[in-house]
Amino acid sequence: MANNRPKLAVFKFASCDGCQLSLLDCEDELLAVAGKVHIAHFPEASRESVRGPYDVTLVEGSITTPDDVERIQKIRRRSKMLVTIGACATSGGIQALRNFRDVKEFTSIVYAHPEYIRTLETSTAIADHIPVDFELRGCPVNKYQLIEVLNAMLWGRKPQIESGSVCVECKRRGTVCVMVAQGMACLGPVTHAGCGAICPAYNRGCYGCFGPQETANMDPLSEKLAGLGVLATNIARLYSTFNAGAEPFEKARRQVEATNN
Amino acid sequence: MKRRTIKVDELTRVEGEGAMHIEMRGDEVTDVKLTIYEPPRFFEGFMQGRDYSEAPDITARICGICPVAYQMSSVYAMEDAFGVEVDGVLRELRRLLYCGEWIESHVLHVYLLHLPDFLGFESAIHMAKDHGETVAKALRLKKAGNAIVSTLAGREIHPINVKVGGFYRAPTKQELGGLLEELEWSLGMAEEMVRFTAGLSFPDFEKDYEFVALRHPEEYPCCEGKLVSNRGLDIPISEFREHFVEIHEPHSTALHCKLKERGMYFVGPLARYNLNFDKLPENIQELALEIGLGKTCRNPFKGIIIRSVETLYAVQEALRIIKSYEPPAVASVPVEPRESVGHGCTEAPRGILYHRYELAEDGSIRHAQIVPPTAQNLPTIEDDLRQYVTQFMALPDSELKWQCEQAVRNYDPCISCSTHFLKLTIDRK
Numbered sequence: 001m002a003n004n005r006p007k008l009a010v011f012k013f014a015s016c017d018g019c020q021l022s023l024l025d026c027e028d029e030l031l032a033v034a035g036k037v038h039i040a041h042f043p044e045a046s047r048e049s050v051r052g053p054y055d056v057t058l059v060e061g062s063i064t065t066p067d068d069v070e071r072i073q074k075i076r077r078r079s080k081m082l083v084t085i086g087a088c089a090t091s092g093g094i095q096a097l098r099n100f101r102d103v104k105e106f107t108s109i110v111y112a113h114p115e116y117i118r119t120l121e122t123s124t125a126i127a128d129h130i131p132v133d134f135e136l137r138g139c140p141v142n143k144y145q146l147i148e149v150l151n152a153m154l155w156g157r158k159p160q161i162e163s164g165s166v167c168v169e170c171k172r173r174g175t176v177c178v179m180v181a182q183g184m185a186c187l188g189p190v191t192h193a194g195c196g197a198i199c200p201a202y203n204r205g206c207y208g209c210f211g212p213q214e215t216a217n218m219d220p221l222s223e224k225l226a227g228l229g230v231l232a233t234n235i236a237r238l239y240s241t242f243n244a245g246a247e248p249f250e251k252a253r254r255q256v257e258a259t260n261n
Numbered sequence: 262m263k264r265r266t267i268k269v270d271e272l273t274r275v276e277g278e279g280a281m282h283i284e285m286r287g288d289e290v291t292d293v294k295l296t297i298y299e300p301p302r303f304f305e306g307f308m309q310g311r312d313y314s315e316a317p318d319i320t321a322r323i324c325g326i327c328p329v330a331y332q333m334s335s336v337y338a339m340e341d342a343f344g345v346e347v348d349g350v351l352r353e354l355r356r357l358l359y360c361g362e363w364i365e366s367h368v369l370h371v372y373l374l375h376l377p378d379f380l381g382f383e384s385a386i387h388m389a390k391d392h393g394e395t396v397a398k399a400l401r402l403k404k405a406g407n408a409i410v411s412t413l414a415g416r417e418i419h420p421i422n423v424k425v426g427g428f429y430r431a432p433t434k435q436e437l438g439g440l441l442e443e444l445e446w447s448l449g450m451a452e453e454m455v456r457f458t459a460g461l462s463f464p465d466f467e468k469d470y471e472f473v474a475l476r477h478p479e480e481y482p483c484c485e486g487k488l489v490s491n492r493g494l495d496i497p498i499s500e501f502r503e504h505f506v507e508i509h510e511p512h513s514t515a516l517h518c519k520l521k522e523r524g525m526y527f528v529g530p531l532a533r534y535n536l537n538f539d540k541l542p543e544n545i546q547e548l549a550l551e552i553g554l555g556k557t558c559r560n561p562f563k564g565i566i567i568r569s570v571e572t573l574y575a576v577q578e579a580l581r582i583i584k585s586y587e588p589p590a591v592a593s594v595p596v597e598p599r600e601s602v603g604h605g606c607t608e609a610p611r612g613i614l615y616h617r618y619e620l621a622e623d624g625s626i627r628h629a630q631i632v633p634p635t636a637q638n639l640p641t642i643e644d645d646l647r648q649y650v651t652q653f654m655a656l657p658d659s660e661l662k663w664q665c666e667q668a669v670r671n672y673d674p675c676i677s678c679s680t681h682f683l684k685l686t687i688d689r690k
Binding site: 030044093139199 | 278373419
């Protein structure tokens with residue numbers, strides 16, 4: 001029987017599986033979603049695999065191997081709308097730390113026979129290789145935002161995803177600023193909203209897992225952090241975690257390191 | 262001689278990416294390979310030079326399904342290195358967090374990943390058309406587990422409240438109290454889950470495995486204890502490297518781990534249950550015996566029952582901890598970095614997860630070693646497939662292929678973890 005529901009596909013590159021798991025974590029919405037779309041390719045959840053073209057494709061993970069470079073092109077050709085989900089897919093993820101070091105050194109640390117391993121020198125975002133229709137940030141993505149993006153793609157409208165900083169979410173939540181009141185290092189002012197400002201609500205500074213917001217003003221934050229007595233090496237570490245490959249964070253890290261040397 | 266090939270290029274309903282390839286010549290299985298093509302991510306490489314305090318958040322990113330396990334093994338390792346003990350309420354809160362992860366991970370595997378094999382569906386979503394109420398109740402139970410993690414630690418995936426020494430903020434009594442109602446419902450649902458899974462039909466398949474798990478003198482193991490086996494292993498976790506060895510096979514981006522003296526072994530729910538049956542609460546022991554599970558189980562397909570038993574245990578344990586909870590005076594104990602080596606080993610939903618760190622005087626990481634459960638089970642999974650195919654060779658290819666996939670899923674393999682795995686090929690030559 002022909003199935004008239006729009007086809008949804010989920011593909012994975014280098015990642016932890018957490019972002020696609022977010023879909024299965026939508027306990028209240030999963031069956032409703034499954035009723036509206038035909039889950040045509042989602043290996044983590046189903047043996048069934050239907051060939052494209054797909055109406056909406058979700059891509060998790062970053063490009064790290066020569067095969068990945070070819071595979072993402074094929075996926076793009078089979079997808080009407082393609083959305084990248086999570087820090088790996090949108091900025092290269094934590095594995096982008098290799099971009100700043102010699103990858104041969106890494107393989108020899110982890111693997112006894114580095115010659116068995118085929119990998120690229122860099123871990124890069126999907127949008128560095130193909131045109132992407134929407135990038136949803138977060139490490140992991142917010143599952144409610146994921147549902148919103150899916151809905152928007154299915155209805156052919158723009159997703160309603162807030163583009164401000166974590167600071168705005170903190171104010172809305174009524175959390176007292178941990179940087180102002182307690183002198184904690186916090187990346188809230190430069191980090192893309194979406195998590196709901198959970199870290200400050202749990203008495204810790206934001207560590208930037210949603211990546212830089214669109215207009216991240218990095219230098220004043222670096223100065224503020226230095227003023228709070230945070231060592232340059234620690235500021236550099238703060239900028240080089242799950243979105244280390246995102247341009248504003250990478251530039252700010254280099255800046256801090258250059259000033260310090 | 263008749264050659265037969267069965268292959269699955271992309272194993273499904275597992276976490277991460279791998280393939281299975283089985284070759285037969287006549288009645289003999291000539292090759293079994295679980296090819297793991299999940300790209301390597303080099304965590305142990307980029308941990309070098311990071312601060313000890315970053316280990317829980319960074320290592321959590323190895324796996325989106327069991328981030329709590331990574332956080333727990335890393336904080337225990339750091340605390341071991343610095344000579345700090347986290348006890349009392351904070352220890353109870355860690356156990357509660359782990360209960361949340363066991364519930365969500367086990368329910369995900371039992372109902373969404375493994376049960377469709379037993380009932381003959383491609384997925385839980387296909388299954389929901391005929392078994393809508395079962396799937397809906399399973400999702401509700403899963404949600405109760407996730408709610409523990411998100412209440413206590415901010416969010417389900419990559420929680421943000423775990424630190425070396427304890428937590429950033431201890432929950433209020435009211436916050437945890439809000440979980441009670443769903444957990445009381447979950448208690449009944451988890452018992453139903455045990456009885457339901459016990460009623461499934463299982464292939465007649467048993468092996469004499471060496472099971473390895475933690476064992477603690479007073480409780481069903483979670484974060485602490487000695488490493489024991491049914492063949493005499495009994496060591497403190499600090500001696501892990503003296504007894505276990507990681508091997509790099511050409512077909513895999515995951516290292517395979519073996520016991521130096523005896524080779525392959527089995528970790529996970531079956532191992533925990535077989536080695537710690539006496540530590541389960543009396544009512545759960547009675548239920549397990551009533552449904553005919555016995556004190557020892559050597560059929561890996563019955564892992565689905567044992568995950569259900571452990572789910573019931575985790576719900577019961579979570580209720581115990583929440584009901585007796587009084588917020589601690591401080592959310593964490595202070596730690597003082599020093600030049601040291603620390604070991605942590607905790608029971609991830611899929612089995613023991615070992616972390617070892619060498620630290621410099623300033624607390625920066627000189628060397629990190631992480632041995633995830635799936636890497637330890639890989640040689641056993643390949644051996645199971647070899648024996649399974651030999652035993653059930655008369656089956657037609659499509660059926661044998663599906664059952665081999667099921668045999669792999671018995672282990673709830675987490676490939677994302679093990680590369681720090683799966684496609685399926687059965688090759689009959």
